[in-house]
Amino acid sequence: MAEEKEREELAAAEFHKKIKEAFEVFDHESNNTVDVREIGTIIRSLGCCPSEGELHDLIAEVEEEEPTGYIRFEKFLPVMTQVLLERKYRPIPEDVLLRAFEVLDSAKHGFLTKEELIKYMTEEGEPFSQEEMEEMLSAAIDPESNSIHYKDYITMMAIDEN
Amino acid sequence: MGSSSSTQHHFAFQNAEKAFKAAALIQRWYRRHVARLEMRRRCTWSIFQSIEYAGQQDQVKLHDFFSYLMDHFTPSSHNERDFLNRMFIEESFSQDSEMERDSGYESIEVPDSYTGPRLSFPLLPDHATALVEAFRLKRQLHACYVLNLLYEAKKHLVQLPNINRISTCYSEEITVCGDLHGQLDDLIFIFYKNGLPSPKRPYVFNGDFVDRGKDSIEILMILFAFMLVYPKEFHLNRGNHEDHMVNLRYGFTKEVMNKYKIHGKKILRTLQDVFRWLPLATLVDEKVLILHGGVSDMTDLKLLDKLDRHKIVSTLRCKTRKDSDKQAPEPEPEPEPKQAGPTGPAEKPVPWFLPQSRSLPSSPFRLSSDRAPKASRSCSIPCSGPLDRKELSRRVRRSVDLELERCRQQAGFPATREKQEPPLAEAEAEADAEAEAEPTRGEWRQVVDILWSDPMAQDGCKANTVRGGGCYFGPDVTEQLLQKYSLQLLIRSHECKPEGYEFCHNRKVLTIFSASNYYEVGSNRGAYVKLGPALIPHIVQYQANKSTHTLTMRQRISRVEESALRALREKLFAHSSSLLSEFKKYDTNKTGSISLSDWAAAVESVLHLGLPWRMLRPQLVSSSADNTLEYRSWLEDLAEEQLSHENIQSSLLETLYRNRSNLETIFRIIDSDHSGFISLDEFRQTWKLFSSHMNIDITDDCICDLARSIDFNKDGHIDINEFLEAFRLVKQSCSEGDTSDCP
Numbered sequence: 001m002a003e004e005k006e007r008e009e010l011a012a013a014e015f016h017k018k019i020k021e022a023f024e025v026f027d028h029e030s031n032n033t034v035d036v037r038e039i040g041t042i043i044r045s046l047g048c049c050p051s052e053g054e055l056h057d058l059i060a061e062v063e064e065e066e067p068t069g070y071i072r073f074e075k076f077l078p079v080m081t082q083v084l085l086e087r088k089y090r091p092i093p094e095d096v097l098l099r100a101f102e103v104l105d106s107a108k109h110g111f112l113t114k115e116e117l118i119k120y121m122t123e124e125g126e127p128f129s130q131e132e133m134e135e136m137l138s139a140a141i142d143p144e145s146n147s148i149h150y151k152d153y154i155t156m157m158a159i160d161e162n
Numbered sequence: 163m164g165s166s167s168s169t170q171h172h173f174a175f176q177n178a179e180k181a182f183k184a185a186a187l188i189q190r191w192y193r194r195h196v197a198r199l200e201m202r203r204r205c206t207w208s209i210f211q212s213i214e215y216a217g218q219q220d221q222v223k224l225h226d227f228f229s230y231l232m233d234h235f236t237p238s239s240h241n242e243r244d245f246l247n248r249m250f251i252e253e254s255f256s257q258d259s260e261m262e263r264d265s266g267y268e269s270i271e272v273p274d275s276y277t278g279p280r281l282s283f284p285l286l287p288d289h290a291t292a293l294v295e296a297f298r299l300k301r302q303l304h305a306c307y308v309l310n311l312l313y314e315a316k317k318h319l320v321q322l323p324n325i326n327r328i329s330t331c332y333s334e335e336i337t338v339c340g341d342l343h344g345q346l347d348d349l350i351f352i353f354y355k356n357g358l359p360s361p362k363r364p365y366v367f368n369g370d371f372v373d374r375g376k377d378s379i380e381i382l383m384i385l386f387a388f389m390l391v392y393p394k395e396f397h398l399n400r401g402n403h404e405d406h407m408v409n410l411r412y413g414f415t416k417e418v419m420n421k422y423k424i425h426g427k428k429i430l431r432t433l434q435d436v437f438r439w440l441p442l443a444t445l446v447d448e449k450v451l452i453l454h455g456g457v458s459d460m461t462d463l464k465l466l467d468k469l470d471r472h473k474i475v476s477t478l479r480c481k482t483r484k485d486s487d488k489q490a491p492e493p494e495p496e497p498e499p500k501q502a503g504p505t506g507p508a509e510k511p512v513p514w515f516l517p518q519s520r521s522l523p524s525s526p527f528r529l530s531s532d533r534a535p536k537a538s539r540s541c542s543i544p545c546s547g548p549l550d551r552k553e554l555s556r557r558v559r560r561s562v563d564l565e566l567e568r569c570r571q572q573a574g575f576p577a578t579r580e581k582q583e584p585p586l587a588e589a590e591a592e593a594d595a596e597a598e599a600e601p602t603r604g605e606w607r608q609v610v611d612i613l614w615s616d617p618m619a620q621d622g623c624k625a626n627t628v629r630g631g632g633c634y635f636g637p638d639v640t641e642q643l644l645q646k647y648s649l650q651l652l653i654r655s656h657e658c659k660p661e662g663y664e665f666c667h668n669r670k671v672l673t674i675f676s677a678s679n680y681y682e683v684g685s686n687r688g689a690y691v692k693l694g695p696a697l698i699p700h701i702v703q704y705q706a707n708k709s710t711h712t713l714t715m716r717q718r719i720s721r722v723e724e725s726a727l728r729a730l731r732e733k734l735f736a737h738s739s740s741l742l743s744e745f746k747k748y749d750t751n752k753t754g755s756i757s758l759s760d761w762a763a764a765v766e767s768v769l770h771l772g773l774p775w776r777m778l779r780p781q782l783v784s785s786s787a788d789n790t791l792e793y794r795s796w797l798e799d800l801a802e803e804q805l806s807h808e809n810i811q812s813s814l815l816e817t818l819y820r821n822r823s824n825l826e827t828i829f830r831i832i833d834s835d836h837s838g839f840i841s842l843d844e845f846r847q848t849w850k851l852f853s854s855h856m857n858i859d860i861t862d863d864c865i866c867d868l869a870r871s872i873d874f875n876k877d878g879h880i881d882i883n884e885f886l887e888a889f890r891l892v893k894q895s896c897s898e899g900d901t902s903d904c905p
Contacts, residue, residue: 014759021774025204029619044197045777051190092191103184106177125186136192139716157195 032073048089052126101150209726210681212771267309290387305425315386319439340655340674344375351706369401369454373412400440401454407476456615459623637667662689682725684718736820745793755790
């Protein structure tokens with residue numbers, strides 16, 4: 001339908017501006033390229049929540065034939081626009097996140113010990129690096145009980161997300 | 163049994179799979195959270211940088227204003243002349259004889275009740291150490307000792323060459339520190355962590371010791387003390403902030419007057435003198451060049467070595483004479499045919515602050531030629547390509563004449579009776595008379611370049627329009643310079659970096675910045691670099707604030723972000739009228755609302771800060787369901803936050819706000835005896851001249867009302883500090899507390 005198409009075009013135009021802005025924040029040399037290592041940050045800050053695996057696939061799509069370590073805007077824009085139009089890699093709602101913690105909390109304590117958290121985050125799923133683990137611990141762990149009360153933690157994080 | 167164990171297996175497998183998936187989900191969510199924090203951090207950084215540089219552009223406009231008045235305004239009455247003299251005459255060159263006769267400190271008595279550190283000369287290492295300790299304990303050095311120390315410092319500096327040559331063969335490592343900007347905590351931390359200066363532990367401090375931070379004078383005292391105690395091992399380079407004109411704006415002048423109410427003026431005068439004797443650069447083992455800002459494609463180390471550095475009192479405003487008056491060395495053959503070369507003998511000097519592209523941007527990747535090198539910086543002074551110098555000069559003169567005439571009439575001065583070419587002949591005659599005391603334009607530019615330039619990623623060399631002085635220099639310029647003088651590394655400072663340091667130009671340029679938490683607590687680390695005989699740079703980072711260590715990344719970023727946003731909202735408020743007009747343009751149906759996308763476009767077109775407005779939008783505008791904004795009420799909310807003084811009507815307030823820094827600088831210049839007061843009349847005259855130059859539309863009555871309302875004591879004088887306090891944000895209000903009836 002013509003109306004639908006027009007709406008999509010408008011949406012795409014708006015997405016173009018957003019994508020360009022986010023890209024430029026990392027375009028240090030102002031030559032429409034960013035370091036491939038920053039692409040994950042750009043994609044995620046545009047509202048998407050891909051897994052590491054999904055991210056690697058995306059990067060493969062926007063990389064050069066011979067990977068240079070840099071991603072060009074011309075290749076990134078159409079791919080990213082499509083991602084946004086299709087609403088791929090949607091963020092995770094609070095309740096789903098809560099259930100994930102509850103799965104790990106098999107004893108149903110309402111919290112995970114520091115050791116448990118470390119074990120799961122560094123051995124399961126798409127494991128954290130040591131840096132990522134330390135950073136998460138610094139904010140999540142209640143130093144007195146040495147555990148993470150995940151419900152409170154999620155609520156606290158959600159305030160930021162606004 | 164078989165079936166139960168397989169069921170167990172099945173459950174176990176299912177549970178394991180569930181755990182795996184749950185963990186993956188949490189990780190996925192967390193990584194996004196971190197990415198968003200990182201983005202916020204970068205945006206915050208952009209805000210600070212763009213506001214900082216926009217402020218420097220303001221400074222340029224101000225000096226633009228002054229310089230033309232100075233060069234072209236012929237006062238036609240004795241009152242006019244007096245008034246202008248107050249603004250423009252620099253009390254400088256008479257200094258030398260005055261300094262010899264009475265260095266000032268001998269007549270000052272130090273009372274017995276004084277409990278601060280006492281110095282005796284010649285200084286001993288213990289004195290210097292004692293100074294550090296005393297300042298750490300928040301003592302203040304008596305004016306008598308300050309002046310004495312400055313006097314001795316100058317005596318020493320005068321003997322030094324422009325480029326200090328030092329060697330690593332006498333010691334283990336040389337420590338190089340960057341900008342300190344009055345942050346005493348960082349200096350103390352460096353000495354604590356790296357050790358106090360000594361013959362075995364040489365130091366180079368690369369400029370910008372003062373301004374912004376609150377302990378600039380203490381830092382200077384410590385640095386000069388160690389310099390006197392270890393003259394062969396302790397070295398200082400001049401930075402662009404070692405400059406009394408810059409100090410007027412960025413806080414050092416204020417700090418000195420606050421701490422030294424009786425002798426502050428004398429101290430400032432002496433400092434003016436001491437600063438211009440600071441060396442310009444340091445060379446280590448003839449291989450590593452250390453200087454404050456950067457280089458340009460015209461940088462000539464031989465010329466820099468030979469010129470009289472003390473003639474360059476301020477890099478912001480300088481009367482120069484023509485290059486032909488002096489036996490200038492042969493200018494280097496220009497590699498780039500497009501460049502505007504050095505001033506030829508027959509041409510009139512064109513003010514340095516006019517945009518003159520030295521070369522067209524060369525990278526094929528550039529989107530548009532008017533983009534500044536860094537995405538976060540904006541280029542509000544149009545840089546439309548190289549103009550023929552004569553044409554440029556003519557255009558500028560003509561427009562300035564027109565403007566000056568308007569200024570004069572607005573300010574109530576009688577109109578000039580005849581149309582005249584600007585009295586350049588007169589200026590030339592004057593210049594000849596003072597020929598001995600002034601640098602040539604070429605010399606001056608050499609110094610400005612090394613004190614103000616910044617590296618950029620693209621090849622080439624173009625005018626640094628963001629800062630208003632010096633240039634942006636590319637990797638090719640660096641390479642050219644290093645090869646020409648057989649150097650291997652350029653160490654510079656001048657720019658704040660999140661990690662306290664940054665390499666660029668294939669690791670041939672190292673930026674080192676030693677003021678941690680520069681924009682805000684948690685904004686950045688500081689760093690210093692050590693060079694051993696192998697001249698391999700070894701970086702040490704730090705962050706001199708205990709509380710940041712206990713904060714999480716999220717909290718740190720939040721605090722800094724809050725600060726940046728506050729500054730940004732203030733800027734938005736200061737442009738309320740322009741924003742309103744711009745919003746109205748988008749509101750074609752006059753609904754009172756515009757889309758958020760249009761909001762972003764409008765804001766950028768007014769503010770020119772080059773910021774990612776769509777990313778920042780959630781922090782500045784509360785979102786509505788249909789993605790639109792009622793712009794009037796948004797502007798009203800902004801105003802409410804900023805208004806702390808209800809007597810001043812808000813449109814005037816907005817204008818004053820926008821020009822606050824410039825006004826403060828002007829006031830302090832007029833207030834030549836640093837009393838803190840200017841007369842109502844001076845205020846009115848200043849405001850008139852300034853506002854007409856800046857195209858600000860304000861009626862005479864408004865100004866009079868304003869002046870009267872600010873004269874709180876009704877004694878015909880305005881207290882500068884009170885006046886400026888009226889414009890502080892409500893949150894950062896003065897320590898008295900109550901801002902609604904300005905104290």
